[in-house]
Every structure is written in C-alpha cells, then in structure tokens.
Amino acid sequence: MRFRFTTLLLSLVTLLQAQENPTTTELVMSMSQRSLVMPGYLPELKALIARQAYEFWKEGNVEPYVSHLNVYQALYEANKFLGYDSVRDMAYNQVGMHSNTVTSVVFGDDPNFYYSSSTDGKVLKWDLTSPRGIPETVYESEKIIQSIEMSNDGKVLMAIFYQEGLALVPIERNQQEDIQVLEDPTPIQTATFIPGERKYLSVTKSGELLMKGFDAKSEQVGKTALKINQLKVDEQDGTIYAGTEQGVLEAWEKPYEVKESPIEDIMENWRQQSYFGYKLGSFSINCLDISPNGNTLAIGRDRGDIVLWDIPAKRLIRIISGHQSTVTDIQFNPKGNLLLTTSRDGTARIWDLTDSRKLPIILDDHDDWVFTGSFNPNGTQVITGGGDEYIRTWPVDPAYLAFRICAMINRRLTQEEWNEFIGKDITYQASCNE
Structure with missing residues (x-):
C-alpha cells in the first residue's frame, strides 16, 4: 500500500471533526483505514474488515463527500490480495x-x-x-x-x-x-x-x-x-x-x-x-x-x-x-x-x-x-x-468488490475479531450471508 493512501486518510479524518453527526462516518473511515494497513499475509481479515466498512457505509448516515473514496480503496486493496497470483506476481485485476x-x-x-x-x-x-x-x-x-x-x-x-x-x-x-x-x-x-x-x-x-x-x-x-x-x-x-x-x-x-x-x-x-x-x-x-x-x-x-x-x-x-x-x-x-x-x-x-x-x-x-x-x-x-x-x-461500483469478497471467503469475523477491529460496543453483524 502506498504511503499517500494513509496520509490522505489521516488528513480526511481531521476534516470530519466539523460534521454534525460524525459517528458512523468516523467508524467507516476508521475501519477502511484498518483494512488498508492490515498486512497482505492476512488477506481474509483484511477483506472482512473492508466488507464491514462497506456495510456501515451503505446503510448508515455517512458523510458522502469523503467516505466513498476510502471504502473503495479498502475494498480494492482487499480484493487485490485475495486474488493475488504469487507465481506470476500479479494482482487479480492485472x-x-x-x-x-x-x-x-x-x-x-x-x-x-x-x-x-x-x-x-x-x-x-x-x-x-x-x-x-x-x-x-x-x-x-x-x-x-x-x-x-x-x-x-x-x-x-x-x-x-x-x-x-x-x-x-x-x-x-x-x-x-x-x-x-x-x-x-x-x-x-x-x-x-x-x-x-x-x-x-x-x-x-x-x-x-x-x-x-x-x-x-x-x-x-x-x-x-x-x-x-x-x-x-x-x-x-x-x-x-x-x-x-x-x-x-x-x-x-x-x-x-x-x-x-x-x-x-x-x-x-x-x-x-x-x-x-x-x-x-x-x-x-x-x-x-x-x-x-x-x-x-x-x-x-x-x-x-x-x-x-x-x-x-x-x-x-x-x-x-x-x-x-x-x-x-x-x-x-x-x-x-x-x-x-x-x-x-x-x-x-x-x-x-x-x-x-x-x-x-x-x-x-x-x-x-x-x-x-x-x-x-x-x-x-x-x-x-x-x-x-x-x-x-x-x-x-464498489458493490462488485464487496460481493467478490463474500464469494471468495467462507467465513465471517469472529466475535473476538469484531471486538478488536470494530468495537465491543457495536452490535455484531455478519457481513456475508452464509
């Protein structure tokens, strides 16, 4: 992941302080960033966090001018590592x-x-x-x-x-x-x-x-x-x-x-x-x-x-x-x-x-x-x-990237993973239907 991704995301979080109801937006931004910084050798966890950020973004009261960019980037990076061809050193869309x-x-x-x-x-x-x-x-x-x-x-x-x-x-x-x-x-x-x-x-x-x-x-x-x-x-x-x-x-x-x-x-x-x-x-x-x-x-x-x-x-x-x-x-x-x-x-x-x-x-x-x-x-x-x-x-459309994650992963976030990366005070959801 390139350095400017993280720099951009950190600067955008600052902008959200002026929002009247920033709670859901901050959650989406934080989760998107967590997914982006998650190492590539944990591709399923990286992808599930990105997918859950997408779910909150799609359903919540999210500030529209910033978060869509971060949700897309998190979903894309997750898909890139899920479909990575290590033999030919190629990402799924390459x-x-x-x-x-x-x-x-x-x-x-x-x-x-x-x-x-x-x-x-x-x-x-x-x-x-x-x-x-x-x-x-x-x-x-x-x-x-x-x-x-x-x-x-x-x-x-x-x-x-x-x-x-x-x-x-x-x-x-x-x-x-x-x-x-x-x-x-x-x-x-x-x-x-x-x-x-x-x-x-x-x-x-x-x-x-x-x-x-x-x-x-x-x-x-x-x-x-x-x-x-x-x-x-x-x-x-x-x-x-x-x-x-x-x-x-x-x-x-x-x-x-x-x-x-x-x-x-x-x-x-x-x-x-x-x-x-x-x-x-x-x-x-x-x-x-x-x-x-x-x-x-x-x-x-x-x-x-x-x-x-x-x-x-x-x-x-x-x-x-x-x-x-x-x-x-x-x-x-x-x-x-x-x-x-x-x-x-x-x-x-x-x-x-x-x-x-x-x-x-x-x-x-x-x-x-x-x-x-x-x-x-x-x-x-x-x-x-x-x-x-x-x-x-x-x-x-980021919906395609979100769908592809569920099509490729046969598990959900565990309760322990949810508590660590999403939050103990947030009601557990299953990102992908079994």
Missing part, C-alpha cells in the same frame, strides 16, 4: 502485458472485447470475460504506435504512429475483402475518425488539416501554426476541436474554411465563424472528449487539471484540480455523469460530475505513468494502461 509502454485502450462494437496499443508496435485484442487469456495480435508494425482509435461502426481501427503516418486496420478477418490494411505514410501530428463516415482527419507536420477517405484522397479543411496534440470531432454538428501544445483550444466549424491561426493572433473570444480559438493558458492541452449529450467538452492539460467547457454557450463551466502531473487521457462514461482521467502522476481517477464536492475514486496501482484509460460500453468497468507495460481492469 491483465497480461505488452513488451513496452501501453499507449491506448479502446473498445469496438462488441463490449466483451477491447484493444490495446503499445510502443512495441503491436495492437492486441483482449477478451474482457477472460482477463488472463492470451490476447490476439491484430496488427504489428516496426513503428512506434502513439495511439489507436476505433471507427464509430466498430469495424476499423486506426493506428497512429509517432512522428510518422497511420494505418487503418479492419479488426475482423472477414472484413479483409472489404477493406485492406491501408497505410498512409504522410508524417502527421495526430488524427481521428470523422463520425458516421469512412473518412478520417489528420494534421500534417506543417499544420494542414486534411480530411481523407479510405482511398487516401484528401481535401484541406483548415490550417494551424500550432502544435496539435489531439483532435475531436463533434458528432452532432461536425465541429473539429484541437488541443494544442501552446494551451490554445482551436475549433473549425462547418462549413470548413482554410484559415491561418498564428499564435500571435489568437482570438480572445469565441466568434460565430468557421475558425475560432480560445487561449486557456500556457499549459499544453493533451486530451479532449465530448460528453454523450454533446454539451460539454472535457479538456485535460499539462498542469494536471481538467477544464470543462460549455459547448453551446461557449464558456468555461469549471476547472477540476487533483492530479499532481500531466493529464494524459480523458473520457466520459456512457451516461455522462462520470469522467475518467489518467495522468503521469501514476493514477487514474473517476470524477463524479454531478457534485463538485465529492472526492474522486483514485485508481492507484500502476508502477509508472498512466497513459490511457477507457470505460467499457456499459460504464461498469475501467481499463487502464501505462508505462509499467501492464493493463488493469477496475470495477466502477
């Missing part, structure tokens, strides 16, 4: 690995399968229902794969190479007659699919925005003097958004016009015209995502924060701070109420957008920078990958 840094994870049209890319030049297909299964190699190159993206219909995968071109790869073998692997060797900054069309958008090294069909015929739809890190196309109106290294959010609205955008002439306000830019500061914009309802643009920056932008009103909603280093990836869940971010600080975080006071769930088990993360199509799981070369899966 999927197999690439031979180098994992750069992207994406889902296709089948929610049971996802795809990962790596700087090792491979794209692998994983079965979510068989986490320890052998993945299928769907594409392999000698080039470094910077990222991958899936087309809207889930049939074509785009592999974007670092400082080189890209490849369009049909993900099912029976598609080979329809679409062959297409490699576009034009050096690019980044690229993305055009929603609903067999076209993609790329940015050349010299700043031209090119819209291309799968036959590689292209038309120029914009031009920039800035370094673009990521593109995102709005499915509703076709607006192209670009996050830049200079901290400027650029956009091209339909009908597109070729228009220069030098850094010294960035417009300070959004205008109703084909091109507009908004200076968000000097921190690089690394990643973008648009909410399912099309109203919010989420922007991840080098500063370690997230900017939420109101698309219809063209104004700032709020800035979310929490990461200690660069935000590397960002994604809304299918309902749009949660936001997943990954960072070079070694964590992924799940933010509840319905309440700004609620602390995020911190997924803190990678041993290096976390470069990528994705919700599964129904929003119940998160997949992450990073510099430690591993892929990890995380349930979003």
Whole structure:
C-alpha cells in the first residue's frame, strides 16, 4: 500500500471533526483505514474488515463527500490480495502485458472485447470475460504506435504512429475483402475518425488539416501554426476541436474554411465563424472528449487539471484540480455523469460530475505513468494502461468488490475479531450471508 493512501486518510479524518453527526462516518473511515494497513499475509481479515466498512457505509448516515473514496480503496486493496497470483506476481485485476509502454485502450462494437496499443508496435485484442487469456495480435508494425482509435461502426481501427503516418486496420478477418490494411505514410501530428463516415482527419507536420477517405484522397479543411496534440470531432454538428501544445483550444466549424491561426493572433473570444480559438493558458492541452449529450467538452492539460467547457454557450463551466502531473487521457462514461482521467502522476481517477464536492475514486496501482484509460460500453468497468507495460481492469461500483469478497471467503469475523477491529460496543453483524 502506498504511503499517500494513509496520509490522505489521516488528513480526511481531521476534516470530519466539523460534521454534525460524525459517528458512523468516523467508524467507516476508521475501519477502511484498518483494512488498508492490515498486512497482505492476512488477506481474509483484511477483506472482512473492508466488507464491514462497506456495510456501515451503505446503510448508515455517512458523510458522502469523503467516505466513498476510502471504502473503495479498502475494498480494492482487499480484493487485490485475495486474488493475488504469487507465481506470476500479479494482482487479480492485472491483465497480461505488452513488451513496452501501453499507449491506448479502446473498445469496438462488441463490449466483451477491447484493444490495446503499445510502443512495441503491436495492437492486441483482449477478451474482457477472460482477463488472463492470451490476447490476439491484430496488427504489428516496426513503428512506434502513439495511439489507436476505433471507427464509430466498430469495424476499423486506426493506428497512429509517432512522428510518422497511420494505418487503418479492419479488426475482423472477414472484413479483409472489404477493406485492406491501408497505410498512409504522410508524417502527421495526430488524427481521428470523422463520425458516421469512412473518412478520417489528420494534421500534417506543417499544420494542414486534411480530411481523407479510405482511398487516401484528401481535401484541406483548415490550417494551424500550432502544435496539435489531439483532435475531436463533434458528432452532432461536425465541429473539429484541437488541443494544442501552446494551451490554445482551436475549433473549425462547418462549413470548413482554410484559415491561418498564428499564435500571435489568437482570438480572445469565441466568434460565430468557421475558425475560432480560445487561449486557456500556457499549459499544453493533451486530451479532449465530448460528453454523450454533446454539451460539454472535457479538456485535460499539462498542469494536471481538467477544464470543462460549455459547448453551446461557449464558456468555461469549471476547472477540476487533483492530479499532481500531466493529464494524459480523458473520457466520459456512457451516461455522462462520470469522467475518467489518467495522468503521469501514476493514477487514474473517476470524477463524479454531478457534485463538485465529492472526492474522486483514485485508481492507484500502476508502477509508472498512466497513459490511457477507457470505460467499457456499459460504464461498469475501467481499463487502464501505462508505462509499467501492464493493463488493469477496475470495477466502477464498489458493490462488485464487496460481493467478490463474500464469494471468495467462507467465513465471517469472529466475535473476538469484531471486538478488536470494530468495537465491543457495536452490535455484531455478519457481513456475508452464509
């Protein structure tokens, strides 16, 4: 267990002193912390204490803005040790690995399968229902794969190479007659699919925005003097958004016009015209995502924060701070109420957008920078990958982690254990039904 877990929990206990009725909350916090500091060689006791903390949290009058984070972490750590594979030195949610840094994870049209890319030049297909299964190699190159993206219909995968071109790869073998692997060797900054069309958008090294069909015929739809890190196309109106290294959010609205955008002439306000830019500061914009309802643009920056932008009103909603280093990836869940971010600080975080006071769930088990993360199509799981070369899966709802404990342990806390770790004055309960 990492030191910052305990530090965070101790600091949060102090905050609870101001609560009007802190008794149940303090109990949940104390039990969560007891479980976290319990050594891994006592996995059943560690798990049963975490499970009981969850029961009190679920049923009691618990302060909502702090305790959910600690309950999740205690349940996760307990599950990690219950399912630990000592032979392969792997936690239960630790999927197999690439031979180098994992750069992207994406889902296709089948929610049971996802795809990962790596700087090792491979794209692998994983079965979510068989986490320890052998993945299928769907594409392999000698080039470094910077990222991958899936087309809207889930049939074509785009592999974007670092400082080189890209490849369009049909993900099912029976598609080979329809679409062959297409490699576009034009050096690019980044690229993305055009929603609903067999076209993609790329940015050349010299700043031209090119819209291309799968036959590689292209038309120029914009031009920039800035370094673009990521593109995102709005499915509703076709607006192209670009996050830049200079901290400027650029956009091209339909009908597109070729228009220069030098850094010294960035417009300070959004205008109703084909091109507009908004200076968000000097921190690089690394990643973008648009909410399912099309109203919010989420922007991840080098500063370690997230900017939420109101698309219809063209104004700032709020800035979310929490990461200690660069935000590397960002994604809304299918309902749009949660936001997943990954960072070079070694964590992924799940933010509840319905309440700004609620602390995020911190997924803190990678041993290096976390470069990528994705919700599964129904929003119940998160997949992450990073510099430690591993892929990890995380349930979003702590109820799954609590259920798994009871499914794996065939005993309850004894009365003596209850007295020591819960309290003699608290009525004994059985966490798991026999």
